[in-house]
Amino acid sequence: MNRNEILSKIDELSKCKNFLEILGLLVAKNINGKVKDIGYEDYKRLLSYKEISHLSGFYLKNRNNKSNTELDTESTADQIHKLMDSLHFTFFSNDEKSFDPSKIEREMLLHETIFYSGGDAHDFQFVELARYKYQNDRGWIKKHKGFDIYNAYDNYMVIRSLMDFIMNIRHQHANPSNVLTLNKDNPIFKRNPDIKQLIEAFAIQENEVVNEFFFNIGDYNEFLVRPIFIIDNYYVILMPYQLAEAVFNNPFYWMNKDKIYSSKALKNRGGMAENMVFQMLTEKYGDRYIFKNVLLKKNSTTTISDIDILMLFEEIAVIFQVKSKRLTENSKKGDLKSIKIDFEKAIKAAHKQALTCKEAIRKKEYNSNSSKNLPDLKNVKEVYSICLLLDEYPGKTSHVRIIMEGEPDKPIVISAFDLDIILRHLPTKVDFTKYLIFRYKNRDRLVAASERAFLGGYLFNGDEINNNINDRPIILDEDHSQYFDRLMFGKHLAENRSKFLEALKDIERNDRCFCESGLKYKKCCMQNFDGRLSP
Known part of the structure; x- marks a missing residue:
């Protein structure tokens, strides 16, 4: 068929x-x-x-x-x-x-x-x-x-x-x-x-x-x-x-769709992605050495480019270029031309901007006095970049591998959701930068369908992968990703038990039971509910 x-x-x-x-x-x-x-x-x-x-x-x-x-x-x-x-x-x-x-x-x-x-x-x-x-x-x-x-x-x-x-x-x-x-x-x-x-x-x-x-x-x-x-x-x-x-x-x-409010909604969306990522990073790592809306300038009249978020750690600088571009309907239907255009706008554009900034920082081509929101970068020796997408972009990891095959400097592309998981499991800037270096070092060898699989591979097999000098691809399947499904769901189930119990407080004896058994509360869960949500 x-x-x-x-x-x-x-x-x-x-x-x-x-x-x-x-x-x-x-x-x-x-x-x-x-x-x-x-x-x-x-x-x-x-x-x-x-x-x-x-x-x-x-x-x-x-x-x-x-x-x-x-x-x-x-x-x-x-x-x-x-x-x-x-x-x-x-x-x-x-x-x-x-x-x-x-x-x-x-x-x-x-x-x-x-x-x-x-x-x-x-x-x-x-x-x-x-x-x-x-x-x-x-x-x-x-x-x-x-x-x-x-x-x-x-x-x-x-x-x-x-x-x-x-x-x-x-x-x-x-x-x-x-x-x-x-x-x-x-x-x-x-x-x-x-x-x-x-x-x-x-x-x-x-x-x-x-x-x-x-x-x-x-x-x-x-x-x-x-x-x-x-x-x-x-x-x-x-x-x-x-x-x-x-x-x-x-x-x-x-x-x-609200003709009166739509312009304000668009205005609120502008800069929202950068602010959201900045808030996520500073809530985890503190606001010292994390900067947003950095403008690199060669001189007072010549702009090099801008950095959405810049994070410093010792001699390392990490550039985050943030985009809120989503897949268009034609891409979801499989139109290859549309898929490549969306990739160009969402990922390649951010990567190109990041490469320009990385090169300027490495070669010290910027002017500190003319640039805006620029911290002291004189001690920076290594520069890494991350292309970060606000929304889900299905298949982004595979698309990088396929569309940019053969290119020497492929981007690390993650979503805001990936960043959230990374921040939950890498509690310090030291941990974060170690993982980023791992991703850069192995980006042409490791093959995975999701960032969670990359992170799982790093957490459980990182040393083994780093010590493997074989150039053949290493495939990280979704078994690595499932670890986070199990861990995060169990954690949130425990955390939200109190919210669930709070929601049950005002149920009275003769009310129908909340569990939809059809019985009265006093003859159902009121008798034997101990607050557990799972066996």
Whole structure:
């Protein structure tokens, strides 16, 4: 089957009466697993959240035109999983039978990595960093969407904790497909009406028509914008992760549609990325020897370039060039010309600017008196640079390797989410610079799909890699990345237990139980809930 035939088959299956139940089973098997299994799954055989999101797009397209046919849930879920596996092969050949690994062209991987590469961010990072991103738009979001962006993290973590509790502790009350379904009258909303407002802002109404023209990979998908369904008196939350991502991405587009506020939103966005990165670095390492908006000048009339963020440590200078450019819709659809243009604007432009600044610092070509915000660099002997992207840029690591193959000075490209993980695991500037030197030294040898895999390789195998004098590529698979999934999720589960318990305070004995068992609170979780969110 070719790609069009596979997608047409899935489109047809999604019209069945019980497709939401089938979709929920796929989510349970591939995405919303048990806490104890995080980081231990065979991720190569699982469907990704992007694949599930595409299937959810078909559900939204056809939910108001369902047939009366009810399919076997288990076997149809397996059939769709196999169809999605076959779909992956179409990125390399017309159909699975003609697939020949030896004939894969490198440029084929550019589109494949956009859709199939793992995400840069954990869910909590989206909602946590949204506070930085929209700190100047807090009033507009509260007025027009009803929730406070500063409280979005706490409220999201209550939703996530509730799902973890239902799935891991009270799973016998969860519906068979393990989809989180919350009654609009759930007592947890009594103390926390802002949680309900957050959900409503990202919910699709029951009879709303969306995704009419949805079909192919990269087509506009309303599920990515509003990933919550309203059915009868219930909120259906297939993947909390997608809600977190929407909190990070959507407000800017909402504000951009407001003709009165859009100019202010654009103004707030200008410089926001640099300020956000500066804040992240200074909160971790202090503001001494970290500078922003540095202007390098040759003399009073000639500008060399500007540095977004400059961090100094002993004889080392680290340049951060920050961009907020995202992939365009044409790139997501696989248009190679658009992919390369986006790469040029987001990554190559930042890298070129960084190289210009590095060269000027190394050769002492700048004029200290004419330059702006420039610290004393006379003792600097080594200069490194990082191209940092504010938003997720799927496949960026692979794109650097493919598009810039053969170039002598490839950039280190990370996202704000990568930086957040790096700062959490490298507590001092010494640790940070050691890792950066490791990345530079091995950038032509190490192959990985994500920065987390690079970091995992460094933390667990750094000495072995540095001592390996063989020039052959060293592949760091996503097993290295899974360590962070396991560690970070467990850490945040423990940290957010108190937020969850606080949200339960005002539930009364005769209220329906928050776990959606259908029983009264006094006959359910009030008797045996000990605060655990996982076994």
